[in-house]
Amino acid sequence: xxxxxxxxxxxxxxxxxxxxxxxxxxxxxxxxxxxxxxxxxxxxxxxxxxxxxxxxxxxxxxxxxxxxxxxxxxxxxxxxxxxxxxxxxxxxxxxxxxxxxxxxxxxxxxxxxxxxxxxxxxxxxxxxxxxxxxxxxxxxxxxxxxxxxxxxxxxxxxxxxxxx
Amino acid sequence: xxxxxxxxxxxxxxxxxxxxxxxxxxxxxxxxxxxxxxxxxxxxxxxxxxxxxxxxxxxxxxxxxxxxxxxxxxxxxxxxxxxxxxxxxxxxxxxxxxxxxxxxxxxxxxxxxxxxxxxxxxxxxxxxxxxxxxxxxxxxxxxxxxxxxxxxxxxxxxxxxxx
Numbered sequence: 117x118x119x120x121x122x123x124x125x126x127x128x129x130x131x132x133x134x135x136x137x138x139x140x141x142x143x144x145x146x147x148x149x150x151x152x153x154x155x156x157x158x159x160x161x162x163x164x165x166x167x168x169x170x171x172x173x174x175x176x177x178x179x180x181x182x183x184x185x186x187x188x189x190x191x192x193x194x195x196x197x198x199x200x201x202x203x204x205x206x207x208x209x210x211x212x213x214x215x216x217x218x219x220x221x222x223x224x225x226x227x228x229x230x231x232x233x234x235x236x237x238x239x240x241x242x243x244x245x246x247x248x249x250x251x252x253x254x255x256x257x258x259x260x261x262x263x264x265x266x267x268x269x270x271x272x273x274x275x276x277x278x279x280x
Numbered sequence: 281x282x283x284x285x286x287x288x289x290x291x292x293x294x295x296x297x298x299x300x301x302x303x304x305x306x307x308x309x310x311x312x313x314x315x316x317x318x319x320x321x322x323x324x325x326x327x328x329x330x331x332x333x334x335x336x337x338x339x340x341x342x343x344x345x346x347x348x349x350x351x352x353x354x355x356x357x358x359x360x361x362x363x364x365x366x367x368x369x370x371x372x373x374x375x376x377x378x379x380x381x382x383x384x385x386x387x388x389x390x391x392x393x394x395x396x397x398x399x400x401x402x403x404x405x406x407x408x409x410x411x412x413x414x415x416x417x418x419x420x421x422x423x424x425x426x427x428x429x430x431x432x433x434x435x436x437x438x439x440x441x442x443x
Contacts, residue, residue: 203440228395238392250433267440268415268433273370 140174140184140197147194152186159186163220169195175224181244183223201243206251206265213262218253230257312355319349323387332358338387344407346386364406369416369432376427381418388418398422413437 142155159172168190175183187195200222209218225239237255242248252266306318315335322335331353338346350358363385371384388402400420408414413435421428
């Protein structure tokens with residue numbers, strides 16, 4: 117009984133963590149940087165542009181299916197908030213792009229795998245589009261450029277085993 | 281001129297046919313030599329204690345099938361199995377060794393490593409119900425050499441334009 121309760125609590129905590137307790141819908145255009153930090157915490161990475169504008173990256177962890185990018189103008193006020201793990205952004209990833217191009221577009225991957233025989237590096241993101249899916253970007257490892265992309269639907273085994 | 285051409289063709293044709301010939305032409309009772317004539321040299325041979333053998337024929341990286349030909353102690357074919365199918369994939373289980381996995385499914389199409397380098401990932405491409413393109417990953421713990429997770433995926437061949 118106690119074990120069941122503990123398990124339920126753990127699951128609840130996990131789902132809250134996965135959902136991302138940080139509330140990005142509470143951020144509005146025009147909000148100053150400190151307000152953003154107060155609402156959703158410090159970013160996982162910051163990208164600075166030459167014109168003084170910045171993009172703050174908030175990957176939601178490896179179990180989650182969302183990554184937010186908060187774009188600031190040179191006045192350090194929010195321009196827009198984007199959830200980037202979807203087709204709108206995936207379709208912009210083209211052969212020849214660099215690792216940094218990809219990272220700036222859709223954020224940190226949950227996993228990186230190397231395939232020496234093909235000199236390939238695979239970056240993986242989990243996302244949600246009707247079902248839970250995986251988006252992979254395949255890089256030429258030596259060149260550091262995109263070769264292709266791959267979208268995968270996980271087919272669970274009957275006992276629920278799988279990569280999550 | 282024509283005769284030279286047809287003679288060349290006559291010489292080439294058996295070779296071309298052998299290259300195309302699938303295991304469907306290898307039937308139980310065929311000899312080991314017939315298997316080699318039709319399918320070529322196996323990628324790997326497993327010898328069992330009772331004198332029987334299993335010959336492995338992966339058709340990857342371009343093919344999506346792997347055949348296991350079992351020869352009895354009399355060196356005659358007992359059975360031919362296409363192992364990149366759910367029947368065999370569902371036999372994978374956590375804790376298996378690399379050797380056990382190799383014997384079950386044959387050589388992987390590719391072997392990869394996780395970013396932290398603590399995992400070795402074997403991948404296969406296969407086809408389900410003849411039309412669905414599938415990808416299978418078997419992730420091993422590199423230190424213990426045992427299988428720690430199994431996952432399979434259907435490849436979205438529409439590149440995100442499925443809706």
